Amino acid sequence: MVKPEKLIENGIRLDGRKPDEIRPIKIKVGVLNRADGSCYFEFGGNKVIAAVYGPREVHPRHQQKSTSAVVRYRYNMASFSVEERKRPGPDRRSIEVSKVSREALEPVIFQEYFPRSAIDIFVEVLQADAGTRTAGINAASIALADAGIPMKSLVSACAVGKVDDTLVLDLNKDEDNYGQADMPIAMTPDGKITLLQMDGHLTRDEFREGLEMAKKGCLEIAQLQRTALMEKYSSLMEGEVNE
Amino acid sequence: MDKKLVIPGEFLSDDVKLADEGTYVEDSKVFSSVFGVASLKNHIKVVPLSGKYIPRQGDLIIGIINEVSFSNWIVDIRSPYEGLLHISEFPRRIDNSEMSKYLKVGDSIMTLVKDVDQSMKVELTLNDQRLRQIKDGRIIEVTPSKVPRLIGRSGSMIAMLKSETNCNIFIGQNGRVWLTGKDKNLDLAVRTIQKIEKESHIPGLTDRIVNFLKEAKGIPVKQQVKKKAKKEETEKHEQVPAEETARGEKESEETVMEDAEEPENIEENKSGGILDELLDK
Numbered sequence: 322m323v324k325p326e327k328l329i330e331n332g333i334r335l336d337g338r339k340p341d342e343i344r345p346i347k348i349k350v351g352v353l354n355r356a357d358g359s360c361y362f363e364f365g366g367n368k369v370i371a372a373v374y375g376p377r378e379v380h381p382r383h384q385q386k387s388t389s390a391v392v393r394y395r396y397n398m399a400s401f402s403v404e405e406r407k408r409p410g411p412d413r414r415s416i417e418v419s420k421v422s423r424e425a426l427e428p429v430i431f432q433e434y435f436p437r438s439a440i441d442i443f444v445e446v447l448q449a450d451a452g453t454r455t456a457g458i459n460a461a462s463i464a465l466a467d468a469g470i471p472m473k474s475l476v477s478a479c480a481v482g483k484v485d486d487t488l489v490l491d492l493n494k495d496e497d498n499y500g501q502a503d504m505p506i507a508m509t510p511d512g513k514i515t516l517l518q519m520d521g522h523l524t525r526d527e528f529r530e531g532l533e534m535a536k537k538g539c540l541e542i543a544q545l546q547r548t549a550l551m552e553k554y555s556s557l558m559e560g561e562v563n564e
Numbered sequence: 565m566d567k568k569l570v571i572p573g574e575f576l577s578d579d580v581k582l583a584d585e586g587t588y589v590e591d592s593k594v595f596s597s598v599f600g601v602a603s604l605k606n607h608i609k610v611v612p613l614s615g616k617y618i619p620r621q622g623d624l625i626i627g628i629i630n631e632v633s634f635s636n637w638i639v640d641i642r643s644p645y646e647g648l649l650h651i652s653e654f655p656r657r658i659d660n661s662e663m664s665k666y667l668k669v670g671d672s673i674m675t676l677v678k679d680v681d682q683s684m685k686v687e688l689t690l691n692d693q694r695l696r697q698i699k700d701g702r703i704i705e706v707t708p709s710k711v712p713r714l715i716g717r718s719g720s721m722i723a724m725l726k727s728e729t730n731c732n733i734f735i736g737q738n739g740r741v742w743l744t745g746k747d748k749n750l751d752l753a754v755r756t757i758q759k760i761e762k763e764s765h766i767p768g769l770t771d772r773i774v775n776f777l778k779e780a781k782g783i784p785v786k787q788q789v790k791k792k793a794k795k796e797e798t799e800k801h802e803q804v805p806a807e808e809t810a811r812g813e814k815e816s817e818e819t820v821m822e823d824a825e826e827p828e829n830i831e832e833n834k835s836g837g838i839l840d841e842l843l844d845k
Contacts, residue, residue: 357614376616376644387683429572431588431597435618436684438644466572466599469615469709473588473597474573510573550571550599554613554765 324499328484336365336493343479343491343538348460348549350467358468360549362460365493366450371460373468376438390435394423396457398446418454425458425478425507425516431471440470451497452480458507458516463546467553475546476515478507479538481531483523488531490538504528506535510543566605569765570596577608586610600709601765613765617643617708617738619686623677624695626703626740627688632664639675642705642738645684649675653689655696672698674734674742701732701744704754706761708739713764714757721760721770728777729753752780 328335338344344365353359356372379385396419400409411419422444430440442464444457455478462476482492484500497503502521508514523531570576576587577594584607588597596602600612619625619641627639627647639647651663658666667673674696678689690696706714714735715722726733731745731753743753759776763769 357616378644378646435644436682438684467614469598469600469612471586471588471597472572473590473595475571547571551569554569 325495328496328499329487329489334484334489334493335495340487340489341534341537343541344493346542346545348463348545350463350549350553356464356468358464358466358470360460360463360467362456362463364452364456364459365491366448367446367453367456368448369453369456369460370445370447371457371464372443372445373440373461373464373470374443375440375468376435376470377441379437379439385437385439388436389432390430390438390440392423392427392430392432392440392442394419394426394442394444394461396422396444396446396454398449398453402446402449418457421516421518422454422458422461426461426465426476428513428515429462429473429476429509430465431473434471440465451492451494452505455479455491455505455507459542459546463550466550474509474511475543476507476509477539477542477546478505478516479535479542480505481535481538483521483527483531488527488534490534502527504531504535506532506539508536508539510540512536567601567603569600570602570610571599572597574602576602576610577604579608582606582608584609586612611712612709614707615709617641619643619645619647619677619680619684619738621677621680623737625675625677625738626698626734626736626742627673627675627738629667629669629671629673632667632669635660635663637663637667639673639688641686641688642708642740643686645686647675647677647686647688649673649688649690653678653687653691655690667697672703672742674698674736698742701742702750702754704741704743704757706739706741706757708737710761710764711735711737711739713769714741714760716770721773724770724774724777725753725756728781729756752777755780 325335332339347363349361351359352361353372356374358373360371362369376390379391384391396415398407398415400407442461444461446453458476458478465472466475479491481488481490481504482496482500483502484496489496492500492503502519502523504519505516506514507516574596575593576596580589580592580594583589583594586596586598586600586609587594594608596610598610598612600610602610625641627641629637630640630646631638635651637649639649641647651658651660654666673690675688675690676692676695677686679687722733722735729749729752731743731749733753734742741757743750756773756777760773763772
């Protein structure tokens with residue numbers, strides 16, 4: 322792939338989006354029967370699946386905490402998820418993504434409700450197209466709710482970045498590869514930030530503006546997450562529950 | 565409409581005093597902490613649509629022996645935590661060496677949660693007349709959070725199910741259901757329970773179940789099924805009044821524990837023992 326000459330033309334990005342537009346999202350809740358909670362999440366070209374197990378017994382035993390649950394998050398990319406075959410198994414990058422994603426979700430989970438137990442989150446990337454960690458966090462937060470795990474709120478994530486000296490929301494592959502900055506952010510609907518990473522360069526003003534853009538993007542995603550969960554039990558919406 | 569589907573973090577009320585299970589309070593506002601059905605009358609609580617069984621003192625549950633250790637049976641209670649049944653909690657004095665003679669790995673028991681401590685050590689007991697080993701029938705599993713719906717208000721759903729299917733049914737708080745009866749009847753009961761579990765959040769559940777049972781039997785039952793169920797219930801269980809669990813008392817949908825004694829055992833079934841002590845609290 323060669324660098325496109327221009328990433329933004331007349332205020333329209335290569336994939337036809339405006340700078341402050343997120344990619345189309347498709348969500349399906351409860352796709353895995355064996356898991357306690359699960360979610361399939363499409364975020365533009367990203368396709369990820371999240372499974373949640375637990376609270377359950379902790380193995381190995383030494384990991385358990387006597388006063389709260391341990392949250393374990395495994396982010397993994399399928400070998401076929403990218404054009405060039407990815408060598409299977411954990412690597413530096415996926416270990417890092419696992420760690421920051423776990424830390425993005427831990428603040429909302431009521432871990433102290435389940436001492437000596439484990440909440441396991443598995444995120445598998447089936448197809449990658451820039452922004453897999455944000456897609457993974459979005460999926461995992463829905464899967465946690467689906468598993469009936471008590472949380473303060475859902476977590477939504479999306480990235481902002483800079484390409485051709487313009488701030489853009491939710492970068493795609495080309496923008497990620499050839500852009501000037503990439504900043505994934507995860508937050509709760511009331512604006513508490515649980516993940517913020519950045520590579521590249523942004524000025525202070527750009528950073529502030531970018532944060533506001535991400536906030537809007539996350540709110541939009543939060544709405545979609547809510548709708549997806551509701552749809553699983555949509556027939557309840559009409560009228561009162563019996564008895 | 566006083567019931568609605570909510571997701572974690574959804575604002576429910578300003579009245580902090582009403583906050584109950586499935587909610588949390590922040591900045592003197594009540595929010596939902598789980599994905600489930602919120603009810604806003606009396607107390608504000610959210611019943612999750614899924615989730616694991618978390619043992620509580622006084623729960624009547626069905627456990628399966630997982631391991632026999634020196635002086636404890638380690639029991640799978642369908643929870644993140646294992647149950648411990650100490651040898652002294654067996655109704656009879658038995659020797660350490662003989663433990664697996666009485667209860668071996670794989671055996672099912674009706675048991676009571678005697679105590680749960682801070683670190684979630686779960687102590688079980690068999691020291692009550694109505695508790696014992698399960699030797700016949702079938703055990704099926706439902707989502708623990710749906711147990712109150714399966715029992716129904718003051719046990720109405722389960723009473724109807726029992727009389728309509730001619731099965732004896734005991735529902736453990738951990739979502740294990742023990743059924744005894746004729747094979748054909750059992751099949752129907754199991755199918756009905758699965759239907760209740762699947763549709764528990766949709767309004768008009770009782771009516772749909774009544775119709776479902778009618779259809780399955782192929783006879784249109786004309787008399788009011790609810791009344792009939794109640795009548796049969798009192799006949800069957802004259803000496804076995806429905807017991808409320810400690811947990812059930814404060815819930816609007818009472819979690820009534822139905823006793824599953826076979827008729828011939830009824831004489832043995834004296835009230836008293838640890839269950840009543842717990843209920844008095």
